[in-house]
Amino acid sequence: MILIKHSLNNQQIAEVQADDYIWKTVEDGTDVMGDVYYQGFDRMIIHEKNIHPNFFDLKTKMAGEILQKFSTYRVRLMIVGDFSKYNSQTLKDFISESNKGRLVNFVESVDQAKIKLAE
Incomplete structure (x- = not known):
């Protein structure tokens, strides 16, 4: 796991990258969040x-369990990817509802993620 540090509008953003899950x-979700949070x-x-x-x-x-931890600790999260490949209507509704808020969003690119997180 590699942490890429971005700074935009005086906001420090951690981008987590890896070759595998x-x-x-x-x-795992809780540990990664804790590690990132611990690093400021x-x-x-x-x-x-x-x-x-x-x-x-x-x-x-x-x-639900991982994202609840992000909510509890008020860590904003952007999940970057192509979510059109998932056929579940429930998941599509979940993503849509998440994207109405500011805490957890599902976006298509790192640039979109950085812009949203810098707000």
Whole structure:
């Protein structure tokens, strides 16, 4: 796992990059958030390709449990990827509702993520 540090409008943003899944379990999500938060970031970008597919199957409750931790600690999160490949209407509704808020958003590019996190 590599942390790329971005600074935009005096906001410090951590972009997490890896070659494989870094969120395979709820504990992984919590650990990564804690690590990023401990390093002084309250804004984070993670790539969809680094999240196990179970996250996007809402029946597993993995997404809800991880994102609840982000909410509790008020760490803003942008998940970057192409979400059109997921056929679940429930997931599409979840993404749509998340994107109405500011805490957790699903976006198509790192540039979009940085702009939203710098607001």
